[in-house]
Amino acid sequence: MYELIASGKIDARKSGARTVVLVDSLRRYVANLPTLVEAERDARAHVVAARSAHKR
16 A cells, blocks of 8 residues: 555545545546456466567
8 A cells, every 4th residue: 555655646645643545546546457357468468478578
């Protein structure tokens, strides 16, 4: 979670010692993640590309 905050992918605020994540920011982040089908397709494409580069 802190990596997402540090990278600016989600918005957070401080409340005393606590870090509070804004719900709308988290919803936007999750809504923009790739679907499972897209992520699996991209992972397969990455493996194929890596194999092709390795054969060169």
